[in-house]
Amino acid sequence: MSKRRSSPGSSRRNFLKGAGLVGAAAAVTPPVAGNAMPAVPADKLKAAIPGPRQVAAETMPPGSDPVNQTSSGGDYMTDVLNSLGVEYMTINCASSYRGLHEAIVNHGNNKPEIITCVHEDIAVHMAQGYAKIEGKPIAMACHGVVGLQHATMAMYNAWCDRVPVIVFGGNIMEADKRAPGAEWLHAGVDIGQIVREFTKWDDQPASLQHFGESLVRAYKIATTPPMGPVFIALDAELQENPIPNPAALRIPKFAPVVPPQGDSGAIAEAAKLLVAAQNPVILCDRVARTPAGMANLVALAETLQCAVIDNAGRMNFPSRHPLNQSFRRGIIGQADVILAIEMNDLWGSLTRFSDRIERRSGPAYKPGTKIITLGVRDLYLKSNYQDFGRWQDVDLDIAGDGEASLPALTEAVKRLVDEGRKAAFDERGQKLAKAHLAMVEQSKIDATIGWDSSPITTARMCAEVYNQIKDEDWSLVGTSIRLSWMHRLWNIKKPYQWNGGSGGAGVGYNLPASLGAALANKKHGRFTVAFGGDGDFMFGPGTLWTAAHHKIPMLYIVHNNRAYHQEYMYLVAMAARHGRGVEKMDIGTTIKDPNIDYATVARGMGVHGEGPITDPKDLAPALSRAVAAVKAGETAVVDVVTDPR
Amino acid sequence: MNRCKRIAVTVLAVTAMGLGATGLASAQDAPKGDAANGKTIFLRDGCFTCHGRSGQGGAYNGPAPILAHTALPFDGFKGQIRNPANDMPAYSDAVLSDKEIADIYAFVQTLPGAGSPKDHPILNN
Numbered sequence: 001m002s003k004r005r006s007s008p009g010s011s012r013r014n015f016l017k018g019a020g021l022v023g024a025a026a027a028v029t030p031p032v033a034g035n036a037m038p039a040v041p042a043d044k045l046k047a048a049i050p051g052p053r054q055v056a057a058e059t060m061p062p063g064s065d066p067v068n069q070t071s072s073g074g075d076y077m078t079d080v081l082n083s084l085g086v087e088y089m090t091i092n093c094a095s096s097y098r099g100l101h102e103a104i105v106n107h108g109n110n111k112p113e114i115i116t117c118v119h120e121d122i123a124v125h126m127a128q129g130y131a132k133i134e135g136k137p138i139a140m141a142c143h144g145v146v147g148l149q150h151a152t153m154a155m156y157n158a159w160c161d162r163v164p165v166i167v168f169g170g171n172i173m174e175a176d177k178r179a180p181g182a183e184w185l186h187a188g189v190d191i192g193q194i195v196r197e198f199t200k201w202d203d204q205p206a207s208l209q210h211f212g213e214s215l216v217r218a219y220k221i222a223t224t225p226p227m228g229p230v231f232i233a234l235d236a237e238l239q240e241n242p243i244p245n246p247a248a249l250r251i252p253k254f255a256p257v258v259p260p261q262g263d264s265g266a267i268a269e270a271a272k273l274l275v276a277a278q279n280p281v282i283l284c285d286r287v288a289r290t291p292a293g294m295a296n297l298v299a300l301a302e303t304l305q306c307a308v309i310d311n312a313g314r315m316n317f318p319s320r321h322p323l324n325q326s327f328r329r330g331i332i333g334q335a336d337v338i339l340a341i342e343m344n345d346l347w348g349s350l351t352r353f354s355d356r357i358e359r360r361s362g363p364a365y366k367p368g369t370k371i372i373t374l375g376v377r378d379l380y381l382k383s384n385y386q387d388f389g390r391w392q393d394v395d396l397d398i399a400g401d402g403e404a405s406l407p408a409l410t411e412a413v414k415r416l417v418d419e420g421r422k423a424a425f426d427e428r429g430q431k432l433a434k435a436h437l438a439m440v441e442q443s444k445i446d447a448t449i450g451w452d453s454s455p456i457t458t459a460r461m462c463a464e465v466y467n468q469i470k471d472e473d474w475s476l477v478g479t480s481i482r483l484s485w486m487h488r489l490w491n492i493k494k495p496y497q498w499n500g501g502s503g504g505a506g507v508g509y510n511l512p513a514s515l516g517a518a519l520a521n522k523k524h525g526r527f528t529v530a531f532g533g534d535g536d537f538m539f540g541p542g543t544l545w546t547a548a549h550h551k552i553p554m555l556y557i558v559h560n561n562r563a564y565h566q567e568y569m570y571l572v573a574m575a576a577r578h579g580r581g582v583e584k585m586d587i588g589t590t591i592k593d594p595n596i597d598y599a600t601v602a603r604g605m606g607v608h609g610e611g612p613i614t615d616p617k618d619l620a621p622a623l624s625r626a627v628a629a630v631k632a633g634e635t636a637v638v639d640v641v642t643d644p645r
Numbered sequence: 646m647n648r649c650k651r652i653a654v655t656v657l658a659v660t661a662m663g664l665g666a667t668g669l670a671s672a673q674d675a676p677k678g679d680a681a682n683g684k685t686i687f688l689r690d691g692c693f694t695c696h697g698r699s700g701q702g703g704a705y706n707g708p709a710p711i712l713a714h715t716a717l718p719f720d721g722f723k724g725q726i727r728n729p730a731n732d733m734p735a736y737s738d739a740v741l742s743d744k745e746i747a748d749i750y751a752f753v754q755t756l757p758g759a760g761s762p763k764d765h766p767i768l769n770n
Binding site: 353354355356441444445446447448449450451453455457459463464466467470482484489491565568569572573574575576577579580581582583585643644645 | 689690691693694695697698699700701702703704705706709711713731732734735736737739740756757758759760761762764765767768769770
């Protein structure tokens with residue numbers, strides 16, 4: 001039995017026998033006189049005379065403590081993980097799941113592959129970034145109490161981003177099995193409660209078979225749209241102890257849920273509205289779950305020859321598609337029908353809002369505009385955290401997975417298009433294409449302003465990076481707050497060339513999530529590139545050690561404006577509103593004095609470092625060296641000292 | 646952080662519309678300002694945080710317009726500072742005097758505006 005056996009003969013399986021012994025002892029031990037509670041009268045005691053086994057148990061010395069076992073619950077857990085095709089488990093090692101950890105390494109021959117992380121936040125964010133590139137979850141493991149508390153911010157990002165992550169937290173359920181000290185500090189009755197408001201499901205299995213069914217159920221729930229993180233508490237005894245009856249255990253069969261399509265009648269009604277519209281606009285955020293998602297959206301947009309505004313929560317629509325009007329949001333005001341697909345914050349996208357003393361808002365669309373929604377987001381909401389956003393009135397609300405429903409909607413549209421409408425669509429498409437081209441040209445013109453300035457403009461930085469990687473099979477997997485030059489200047493067109501943002505806007509996402517995406521890209525031979533702010537970087541610089549240790553190639557550009565710049569601007573606005581000086585608003589909002597040398601930090605973690613680059617003329621050579629390092633299998637960090645935005 | 650996602654019509658567009666309607670004075674009619682002092686204020690008092698040190702524009706809650714070599718007349722420029730459209734903070738005369746606004750205006754006039762993308766081949770990838 002495990003070392004946690006608190007006294008001979010007191011294991012769970014000996015519980016009843018122990019109780020019998022207590023009863024026998026009570027029969028022969030007189031109650032303490034005086035203040036003792038009245039006991040059952042002695043003449044009512046009917047204890048049996050101890051039999052040979054009880055006599056032996058009381059008189060024989062305890063048996064020797066077993067020191068070896070030939071199986072462990074962790075072996076079975078490993079087998080279940082592998083049955084689901086979970087490729088990696090990102091971890092920060094912890095004794096409360098040491099049974100599973102050891103089993104994966106030895107029984108599973110390090111399959112799923114352990115990815116060592118130096119913080120739980122990094123481990124979850126890596127899993128988030130991975131899932132958005134690979135289209136399936138990996139696991140993450142941590143201490144169920146102290147590790148899970150570190151992991152919560154990243155789990156919240158994954159929740160808001162609708163990304164599946166399987167999180168394990170070790171626990172020691174039975175109090176009498178906990179060692180003195182840390183095991184009490186690291187155990188809980190309901191350790192999943194701190195993440196329950198931002199996970200789709202959680203469980204604490206009490207047996208191995210229970211674990212098997214819980215994990216398969218968790219995997220299914222996590223990967224069923226709307227996707228999201230799940231949590232399983234792992235009892236240490238269950239992981240570490242021998243499997244009581246291996247022949248009785250089975251690995252449950254996993255069959256993925258086929259995502260639901262929108263009701264056919266509702267789809268037909270939506271098609272009717274869209275075909276009749278003069279200026280329909282498609283608004284989207286997290287449509288593409290698979291490589292088919294973008295193709296499905298392109299097919300609908302091209303059939304309608306309508307504008308698409310992409311909030312870029314996923315790789316929904318090519319950046320240079322003529323119908324992409326994402327940087328012409330004013331056209332929402334001209335729309336007569338808006339089709340909103342898998343939107344995260346529909347009200348926010350359809351509203352003009354002023355962050356003034358009196359916060360005012362009003363619709364950005366004209367009266368009478370018909371609003372259709374298609375998506376599954378609202379099928380699973382929780383109460384506490386308000387990530388569901390403000391209520392938005394709509395006219396037709398279709399519950400159905402966007403990607404899965406798009407082909408049916410496109411076919412329904414095609415059936416309604418006659419020659420007259422087709423001609424109108426073509427004319428509309430030509431106008432939109434012209435506007436798109438003008439927008440691209442204007443972006444290039446705007447990018448020239450301050451071209452040779454120091455600090456370097458963000459436009460110059462993005463243009464220089466693209467020039468270095470454009471001929472690679474690149475995958476852009478991260479950007480800093482409001483850095484949109486890539487989507488304005490780059491030709492982003494493949495399903496893996498963008499994977500969205502953090503979801504919850506929790507700082508600390510970019511660096512580790514980008515590395516997780518790079519881990520997924522590695523086996524495909526893709527060149528991973530990401531941008532991230534300096535503030536974000538400092539939430540998890542240890543990510544780079546993981547990159548070095550596991551030899552994960554990635555080009556990471558630090559958009560180093562030496563500030564938490566969004567907050568800097570907010571503070572300036574506060575000072576101006578209050579009629580006070582704004583010159584001190586760098587207090588508490590900037591990261592300077594001393595300036596952080598991110599290239600040196602990178603080299604200290606074992607990866608390639610370039611910078612700080614302050615002169616734009618030095619950028620191309622530095623990037624060239626960094627690209628070479630990445631192609632050689634390294635992660636490379638380029639610290640670019642930039643203007644704020 | 647949801648504030649980051651707000652949609653705002655650009656200040657530039659709103660301001661330009663207003664100017665078009667009222668026919669305000671041109672840049673040549675602006676009071677003479679001290680561009681050097683304007684630069685100091687521009688970098689000290691937070692203008693650069695949204696509009697960029699080169700006046701190239703940026704983003705706050707929504708897009709922050711380009712100010713480099715602005716074509717905005719001074720009165721419109723000042724009006725936007727005193728009573729801005731959208732989310733730009735209002736700068737009262739307790740924070741920025743008329744003279745200081747004139748200095749900032751003079752400074753942004755000195756900033757080179759947009760060039761041609763043809764001069765930067767990497768913009769044409």
